[in-house]
Amino acid sequence: MAYDSDNVFARILRREIPADILYEDAFALAFSDINPQAPVHVLVIPKGAYISFDDFAEKASDDEIAGFFRAVRAVAQKLGVAEGGYRLLANHGANAHQEVPHFHVHIFGGRPLGPMLTRTGRP
Numbered sequence: 001m002a003y004d005s006d007n008v009f010a011r012i013l014r015r016e017i018p019a020d021i022l023y024e025d026a027f028a029l030a031f032s033d034i035n036p037q038a039p040v041h042v043l044v045i046p047k048g049a050y051i052s053f054d055d056f057a058e059k060a061s062d063d064e065i066a067g068f069f070r071a072v073r074a075v076a077q078k079l080g081v082a083e084g085g086y087r088l089l090a091n092h093g094a095n096a097h098q099e100v101p102h103f104h105v106h107i108f109g110g111r112p113l114g115p116m117l118t119r120t121g122r123p
């Protein structure tokens with residue numbers, strides 16, 4: 001599958017559509033999720049064109065990977081959720097219901113987050 005440069009996060013990176021941008025450095029951009037599922041729900045995306053975690057881990061340089069995950073930590077620090085605890089989540093592909101085909105990590109926090117997965121679905 002080829003990277004779709006018109007995906008919504010690519011457009012946010014190019015500043016073609018607005019977002020509540022909270023952090024930016026050479027490797028990453030972070031902004032509030034448009035449909036928050038916790039008091040803190042922030043998305044962190046790499047600046048490079050990668051479809052998902054799988055694509056990023058395969059193709060990104062060591063500097064990009066290290067820079068990206070350092071940025072995720074910096075965002076969590078900036079959001080003030082490190083002490084109380086937070087959850088990182090990255091959906092890859094259909095079974096995970098990945099909606100936007102530009103790699104992103106969700107940061108959830110601000111309240112007790114419950115179990116990792118809902119138990120209502122079939123195994």
Ligand code: 5GP
Pocket residue numbers: 008019020031032033034035036090091097098099100101
């Ligand atoms: P995924 O299921 O791909 O891991 O999550 C995609 C996330 O992107 C969802 O939580 C959704 O609410 C968020 N999202 C989708 N479109 C936009 C948008 O235009 N702006 C922002 N800020 N978030 C978006």
